[in-house]
Amino acid sequence: MKLNANAKWMRILGGAGLAVLLLATLAWASNEAGIAGEAAKQMAEATGTFSSLPWWAWPAILLVFCFVLGIIAVLAGVGGGVLFVPLVSGFFPFHLDFVRGAGLLVALAGALAAGPGLLKRNLASLRLALPVALIASSCAIVGAFLGLALPGNVVQICLGGTIMGIAILLLTSKNTARPVVTKQDALGLALGIQGAYMEANGEIVEWKTHRTLPGLLLFIVIGIMAGMFGLGAGWANVPVLNLLMGAPLKVAVGTSKFLLSITDTSAAWVYLNQGCVIPLMAIPSIIGLMMGSFVGVRLLAKAKPAFIRYMVIGVLLFAGGKALAKGLGF
Amino acid sequence: MHRPETNAPAEQITYANILFYGCWGGLALMILTYMLYVTGIMEPYVSMELVTRFWSLPVHNYLAENNVPTGWGWARLLGKGDFLNFTGIALLGGLTIVCYIPVIFAYFKKKDIPYAIIAFLEVLVLCFAASGIVGGGAH
Numbered sequence A: 001m002k003l004n005a006n007a008k009w010m011r012i013l014g015g016a017g018l019a020v021l022l023l024a025t026l027a028w029a030s031n032e033a034g035i036a037g038e039a040a041k042q043m044a045e046a047t048g049t050f051s052s053l054p055w056w057a058w059p060a061i062l063l064v065f066c067f068v069l070g071i072i073a074v075l076a077g078v079g080g081g082v083l084f085v086p087l088v089s090g091f092f093p094f095h096l097d098f099v100r101g102a103g104l105l106v107a108l109a110g111a112l113a114a115g116p117g118l119l120k121r122n123l124a125s126l127r128l129a130l131p132v133a134l135i136a137s138s139c140a141i142v143g144a145f146l147g148l149a150l151p152g153n154v155v156q157i158c159l160g161g162t163i164m165g166i167a168i169l170l171l172t173s174k175n176t177a178r179p180v181v182t183k184q185d186a187l188g189l190a191l192g193i194q195g196a197y198m199e200a201n202g203e204i205v206e207w208k209t210h211r212t213l214p215g216l217l218l219f220i221v222i223g224i225m226a227g228m229f230g231l232g233a234g235w236a237n238v239p240v241l242n243l244l245m246g247a248p249l250k251v252a253v254g255t256s257k258f259l260l261s262i263t264d265t266s267a268a269w270v271y272l273n274q275g276c277v278i279p280l281m282a283i284p285s286i287i288g289l290m291m292g293s294f295v296g297v298r299l300l301a302k303a304k305p306a307f308i309r310y311m312v313i314g315v316l317l318f319a320g321g322k323a324l325a326k327g328l329g330f
Numbered sequence B: 001m002h003r004p005e006t007n008a009p010a011e012q013i014t015y016a017n018i019l020f021y022g023c024w025g026g027l028a029l030m031i032l033t034y035m036l037y038v039t040g041i042m043e044p045y046v047s048m049e050l051v052t053r054f055w056s057l058p059v060h061n062y063l064a065e066n067n068v069p070t071g072w073g074w075a076r077l078l079g080k081g082d083f084l085n086f087t088g089i090a091l092l093g094g095l096t097i098v099c100y101i102p103v104i105f106a107y108f109k110k111k112d113i114p115y116a117i118i119a120f121l122e123v124l125v126l127c128f129a130a131s132g133i134v135g136g137g138a139h
Helices: A002-029 A038-047 A057-076 A080-091 A096-120 A126-149 A152-172 A186-191 A212-229 A234-244 A249-273 A279-299 A305-328 B010-038 B048-054 B059-066 B071-077 B086-109 B113-131
Strands: A194-198 A204-208
Touching: A057 A080, A057 A279, A057 A305, A080 A096, A080 A152, A080 A279, A080 A305, A096 A126, A096 A152, A096 A249, A096 A279, A096 B010, A096 B059, A096 B086, A126 A194, A126 A212, A126 A249, A126 B010, A126 B113, A152 A212, A152 A234, A152 A305, A186 A212, A186 B113, A194 A249, A212 A234, A212 A249, A234 A249, A249 B086, A249 B113, A279 B010, A279 B048, A279 B086, B010 B086, B048 B059, B086 B113
Parallel strands: none
Antiparallel strands: A194 A204
């Protein structure tokens, strides 16, 4: 009976996902260059993207698309930004500059909303997050400037490679629920990076970090990539916090989500100040993804996360390949 | 017998409380201003037709074609429906800075100087990003 209910939910979700992808593809295919003013027309001919749809159609499609994306992201255990940027830049007419700006805001809004609950339950640790956030957010500013200064095709190629790398990371990475940390390193000890939380069954889990310095140094790279591609960086935060630094998986996931609210803030400001935020498409993206996330959390108990996870890995490989092809001019 | 503290520290709870009200306030403001914008109650600075015409172009083309200001220039155009939306976005963007302020004081009070300095430096980094002081040309 439970299996039937699961299958029903999977069919509904799969159908909704396919419908939205189909709708976006059709809308994308309806692009034509012939309705614009002369200057815009010339530039549009160069980029090959113009839409004959009424102005309200794109925000409406985006809202529904992001709603489904939000559900899928929660079920797959990835952040919204990592799906949003490659898919929206691939299937919608918006330039990558605006997609990255909106992607950062999507990741930021999701992280801000999740933050209070995680902090209060001690699943996100301020002591762990603060030093990491300082490094990652400083580097995210550098990444944002790099991303906006590099030629578009170079960013597309790097984005494609990164997205495909993330898919492989999701496929191969085996996080550990409670890594064994026998001895805390000097830096972790000096900063007092340790804590405890209570499991649902009342069990108290104590934790501390090791390999703190290499972990912190890796956040230089993570921050730059988050800022450069507007992806959020949960996919990279969790393995570093969990596998390298030895934080329990729950603390790593919670702290990573909270961390995004700080890292993405710095990069989001850079994109905002550079004019890369168009409210007409950014706000429905944020609202759609957040609504989807709420529904996704409710579905989490009923769906089969493993299946969704493999589906998302497939979608990421496809979207990464598409971005690569676009960057290489195929 | 040693029983570890599983409750979140006071400064973490303060941070969480500010984040909670600020985040949902920002999102509510975002929805409200977006409704004012798309329903046409407030006239936009860049018409819907022009936005959809140019949003497939790189940002510098979009800004030039529509004469859109960068940096904090949006703050001078809050009377326009599209730029009014930036209030909610800026609220979300500024929230982390606000959350950090009491944390700095809490760490100083606890004489946890390294963390007070880390939190202070984070505020500087975020203010620097928000200020728009460094503004390399977007491609």
